[in-house]
Amino acid sequence: MSHTSDVSLRGVEIGYGPVRVLDRFDLEIKASEFVVLLGPSGCGKSTLLNAIAGLADIDAGEIWIGGRNVTWAEPKDRGIAMVFQSYALYPRMSVRGNMSFGLKVAGMPRAEIDKRVREAAEMLRITEYLDRKPSELSGGQRQRVAIGRALVRDAGVFLLDEPLSNLDAQLRTELRIEIKLLHQRLGATMIYVTHDQIEAMTLADRIAVMKDRRIQQLGTPHDIYFHPANRFVASFVGAPKMNFLPGRLSLSGGVPVFRTGDVIISLEGYAFAASPLEGAQVELGIRPEHIAPGPDGQNVVVDLVEPVGSDIYAWSTLAGVQLCIRLPAETRVVRGDVLPVIFPVHRINLFDAASGDHL
Amino acid sequence: MSAAVNPQGRRPQHLTPGRIGLYAFLAITAAFFLTPLYIMVVTSLKAMPEIRGGNMLALPAHVTFDAWVKAWSGACTGLTCRGIQVGFWNSVRILVPSVVVSIAVGAVTGYALSFWRPRGAGLLFGLLMAVAFVPYQVFIYPLVRLFSLGGMNNSLAAIVTVHTMFGLPTMTLIFRNHFASLPIELFKAARVDGAGFWRIFSAIMLPMAVPIIVVAMILQVTGIWNDFILGLVFAGRENLPMTVQLNNIVNTTQGEREYNVDMAATLLTALVPLVVYFVSGRWFVRGIAAGAVKG
Numbered sequence: 001m002s003h004t005s006d007v008s009l010r011g012v013e014i015g016y017g018p019v020r021v022l023d024r025f026d027l028e029i030k031a032s033e034f035v036v037l038l039g040p041s042g043c044g045k046s047t048l049l050n051a052i053a054g055l056a057d058i059d060a061g062e063i064w065i066g067g068r069n070v071t072w073a074e075p076k077d078r079g080i081a082m083v084f085q086s087y088a089l090y091p092r093m094s095v096r097g098n099m100s101f102g103l104k105v106a107g108m109p110r111a112e113i114d115k116r117v118r119e120a121a122e123m124l125r126i127t128e129y130l131d132r133k134p135s136e137l138s139g140g141q142r143q144r145v146a147i148g149r150a151l152v153r154d155a156g157v158f159l160l161d162e163p164l165s166n167l168d169a170q171l172r173t174e175l176r177i178e179i180k181l182l183h184q185r186l187g188a189t190m191i192y193v194t195h196d197q198i199e200a201m202t203l204a205d206r207i208a209v210m211k212d213r214r215i216q217q218l219g220t221p222h223d224i225y226f227h228p229a230n231r232f233v234a235s236f237v238g239a240p241k242m243n244f245l246p247g248r249l250s251l252s253g254g255v256p257v258f259r260t261g262d263v264i265i266s267l268e269g270y271a272f273a274a275s276p277l278e279g280a281q282v283e284l285g286i287r288p289e290h291i292a293p294g295p296d297g298q299n300v301v302v303d304l305v306e307p308v309g310s311d312i313y314a315w316s317t318l319a320g321v322q323l324c325i326r327l328p329a330e331t332r333v334v335r336g337d338v339l340p341v342i343f344p345v346h347r348i349n350l351f352d353a354a355s356g357d358h359l
Numbered sequence: 360m361s362a363a364v365n366p367q368g369r370r371p372q373h374l375t376p377g378r379i380g381l382y383a384f385l386a387i388t389a390a391f392f393l394t395p396l397y398i399m400v401v402t403s404l405k406a407m408p409e410i411r412g413g414n415m416l417a418l419p420a421h422v423t424f425d426a427w428v429k430a431w432s433g434a435c436t437g438l439t440c441r442g443i444q445v446g447f448w449n450s451v452r453i454l455v456p457s458v459v460v461s462i463a464v465g466a467v468t469g470y471a472l473s474f475w476r477p478r479g480a481g482l483l484f485g486l487l488m489a490v491a492f493v494p495y496q497v498f499i500y501p502l503v504r505l506f507s508l509g510g511m512n513n514s515l516a517a518i519v520t521v522h523t524m525f526g527l528p529t530m531t532l533i534f535r536n537h538f539a540s541l542p543i544e545l546f547k548a549a550r551v552d553g554a555g556f557w558r559i560f561s562a563i564m565l566p567m568a569v570p571i572i573v574v575a576m577i578l579q580v581t582g583i584w585n586d587f588i589l590g591l592v593f594a595g596r597e598n599l600p601m602t603v604q605l606n607n608i609v610n611t612t613q614g615e616r617e618y619n620v621d622m623a624a625t626l627l628t629a630l631v632p633l634v635v636y637f638v639s640g641r642w643f644v645r646g647i648a649a650g651a652v653k654g
Contacts, residue, residue, distance in 0.1 A: 055547045076553030088544035092566035101562070102552030149548075 004031045004188045005066030005079055005156030007052065012061035014047055021047045023213045025061070029191065031156075034183050036192045038200040039210035040236070045193045048210075049159050052191065053082050066156050076106075078157075081150035085162040087142045089134040089149075095121075096130045099149045113152075120151040123182070140171045147182070160192045164199065176202060197237045201225065209233045227349075231356035234285050234349055240313060240324045243291070245284045246353060247319070249276050258284050258350070261319035263298060265343050270350065273359055281353035288313065288326035290347035297342035300325075302335055314339065403427060403622035410618050426619035430627060434620055436607035443624045446604030450584060450631075452515060453600055457522035458579045462572060464523055465530020470560050472531070473538040474546045484535065491528035499592055506593070513595030521593050522583050530575055537571040538564060577639055581632040601628050 007029040014021040021044040029035050037045040050056035052063060054075035063071045070078045089098050096117060103113045121127040124144045134142055143163060150158055163179070164172045180203055183190050194200055200207045201221045209216045209224060209232075217229035228234035234242045247260030249267075256267040256276045265284065267276075289311075300323060306313040312327045316339070325341060327333060350359040398415055403426050405419040432442040439445075472480050502521065506512040511520075541564075549559045565572075590600035605628045609621045 050547070053547070053551060055550060074553075075547075075551045080551065082548065082551045084544040084548060086542050086544050088542060088548040090545065090549070090563050092563075101549075101554070105553045105558060149552075153552075 003154070003156050004186075006031045006033075006064075007157055007189060007191065008062075008064040009048075009052070010062045010064070012048070012051065012063065013059045014044070014051055014056065015059055020213055022051075025213075025215070027208060027215065027218070029189060031189055032187045034180075034190045034192065034203055034205045036194060036200040036204035036207045037210055038194060038197060038207050038236070041195055043210045044213055045210050046161055049082075049161050049191065049193050052078075052157075053080055053159050054078050076102075079155050080157045080159055081153040081155035082159040083143075083146050083150050083161065083163045085165050087134070087146040087166070089142060089145055091134055094131050094133055095126065095137070095145050095148075098134065098145055099152050102149070102153055116152045116154070117148075120148045123151065123185075124148050124178075139167050140175060143167065143175060147179075151182075151186075155188065157189045157191065160190060162194055163192075165194070165196070172199075179203065197239065201237070207237075209236060211236075227358075228285075229358055231283060231285070231351040234351070238287055240288050240326070242285045242287050242349075243321070243323050244351075245286075245319060245321050245323075247282065247284060249278065249280045249282055249350075251276065251278050258282070258348075260284075260321075263319045265298075265348075267345055267348065267350070269345050270348060272350075276359070282359060283351045283353055284343075285349040285351060286343055286347055288324040290344060291323070291325045291341050292344060293325075293327070293331075293339055294342040295340060297340040299338050299340050302333055302337045302339055305333055305335060399622045399626055403430075403619050403626060405619055407615075407617065407619060426617070427623040427627070429617075430608070430620045430623035434608045434617075434624060435611065436604050443601060443604050443608060443627055446599060446601035447627070449594070449598050449604075450590075450601040453518050453522070453590065453594060453598065454580065454583050454631075456515075456519045457526075457583050458576060460519060461523040461526035461530055461579055462575045465527055465575065466534045466565070466568065466572070467560065468527070468531045469534025469536075470538050470564055471556075473535050474543070474559070474564075475556065484531070487528045487531055491532075495525055496588070499588070503592065513593070515594070515598055518590060518594040518598065521589050522579075522586070525589070526579055526582070529578060533571055533575060533578075534568065537568055541567060573639060577635055580635050584631050 007027075009025055009027040012022055012025040014025075025048070027035075037048060039045045047056055051058050052065075054070070054073060054077075058071070061071075062069055065078050065080065090101065093101065099117045099120060100113045103116065117130070118127070121130055124147060126141060126144050126148060129137060129141060129145070134145065137145065143166075146163070160179070164175055167175065176199060179190075179192075183203075192199075192203060201224075204221055206218060207221055207224050208218045211232055217224060217233045219227075219229075224233060224237055228237065228242075231244070235244070245258075245260050245263075247258050247263075250257055250259055256270065256272070258265040258267055298318065300316040300318050302314045302316050304315040306315065307329070309329065311329055312331055312333065314325045314327055314333055316323050316325065325339070333339065351357065352359055401417070401419055402410060402415070404422050404424070406421065406423050406425065409420055430442060431444050433440060434442045436443070436446075471477065472484055503512060506517045511517050545563065546559065549563050554562065584600075585602065586600065587602040587606070590598075591603050594600060594603075605624050608624050
């Protein structure tokens with residue numbers, strides 16, 4: 001079971017009547033790539049996945065899968081398999097019946113069906129449940145069956161629509177790893193929709209962060225995390241969220257600095273995209289783990305301490321804005337402590353206050 | 360504060376005056392609705408001299424099934440005296456195809472409307488529901504004209520068609536509501552699996568609709584069995600249903616009125632819906648409730 005196809009979306013537009021869901025949407029996905037569509041609910045990511053599957057019509061543009069224009073093709077003729085959030089298992093059929101249904105419809109010989117079902121069941125460790133009904137399975141087992149139903153189709157592209165959202169936290173982590181292993185083993189192209197940024201970061205070769213009918217940024221998890229293209233991407237990815245300090249730029253003796261209230265942060269060595277303007281309204285973004293305690297930094301007062309086991313989150317206020325600082329677990333810090341912190345310039349992201357674009 | 364009893368474990372049950380009143384009311388209501396049935400049963404088991412004695416509520420002094428036998432096989436409907444059995448078999452011949460066809464058509468229509476959503480599906484469904492509120496007597500004359508134009512008036516085909524048509528709004532409504540309550544992803548998964556319109560219907564949706572099919576059967580069996588006017592108008596003289604035959608027996612104006620035979624014939628006619636209700640009442644209530652919530 002292994003073949004793989006590339007996917008190409010060219011100028012795809014989708015709308016429900018006057019409501020636009022996607023505007024002129026382009027996306028090239030290489031064969032064997034794992035791409036995650038990440039975004040808040042209502043950003044059109046599930047609609048896009050349905051369009052790739054052929055379950056939703058598009059208004060304009062083309063969809064190519066494996067070098068074929070499948071824009072008007074039926075779902076079954078697109079060489080895709082799909083896994084749904086609610087599992088969508090056929091309740092009156094056994095696990096075996098669920099997994100073999102598509103192959104039976106396709107008129108595949110019985111022996112070949114049995115072989116494929118057996119292989120997929122072994123891979124997903126659901127062999128012992130093959131004769132049970134979906135209602136007799138737990139959530140994790142059901143989702144495994146749903147993945148198995150996709151596996152037997154031997155499709156070049158797997159479409160996964162929030163497959164882990166209905167599971168509890170621990171199962172989610174387990175199945176996340178299994179999906180990644182499966183991808184490494186099959187080498188098939190996977191397009192994965194989620195609103196969970198951890199899933200996106202851990203699974204993806206590339207992440208497409210979506211909002212307002214458009215891709216906000218397309219890049220590797222590393223790019224998305226360390227070099228967000230705009231304020232939305234910066235705030236959507238990462239937990240706890242990136243800290244944002246509103247303020248203005250100024251140039252003191254040729255060196256750019258960031259000012260907010262009476263706080264001054266040096267930006268010497270910051271790689272500006274364009275030369276900085278004196279007095280420009282900006283937001284300074286820095287992730288909680290990048291704020292480092294240092295001897296001659298800004299003094300902040302700790303308002304609240306959240307130990308999460310692996311780390312400690314210290315919440316404080318700087319220039320009227322809430323600030324989260326991530327500290328090593330062994331740090332001794334209590335409410336009311338004064339903490340000197342520094343903002344390393346190579347970890348800082350500056351955003352235009354009005355447009356939100358990265359500077 | 361003095362806690363006389365420490366609340367723990369199972370809550371104690373008390374028979375309050377309110378409860379007693381409630382049960383009394385329920386008992387009286389049940390008696391009220393059961394009395395006519397009781398009178399019918401006892402009357403049908405009496406011989407005519409005893410009925411003439413005039414005590415309706417008394418149990419029969421001598422139980423006799425003569426009236427039942429006569430009602431089934433010997434009572435006169437017009438000129439023929441072969442009892443109500445002719446009507447019974449006519450009713451069965453009308454009932455079976457009408458129930459099967461109307462449920463099949465309603466299920467497919469409801470399925471198509473809720474999953475395939477063809478252009479104008481909403482309008483079609485709205486119209487179907489609107490027509491359901493038009494008194495069906497209005498349609499009788501135009502339908503008779505249409506059928507005679509097509510040369511199929513007074514036939515089994517005509518009456519089955521009529522029952523299917525008049526059943527369509529209700530059948531479509533309950534099936535549409537049931538299918539609309541299923542997750543749409545089930546339908547999408549089946550489409551990705553390559554199943555077409557009929558395959559999805561028969562392999563996936565129909566097996567999930569069994570409780571609704573039972574409800575639809577109850578509704579249609581009782582409705583079609585109890586029908587009088589449509590059977591009288593469309594079925595033709597050869598196929599007159601049991602209700603029409605019953606009317607002919609009960610409403611004869613000549614000779615002595617045989618109350619015991621009338622009662623037996625009526626009970627025989629009511630038997631089918633009665634049995635259906637007793638056997639499947641639980642399903643019926645469940646289906647109606649489901650429909651009410653979803654409606």
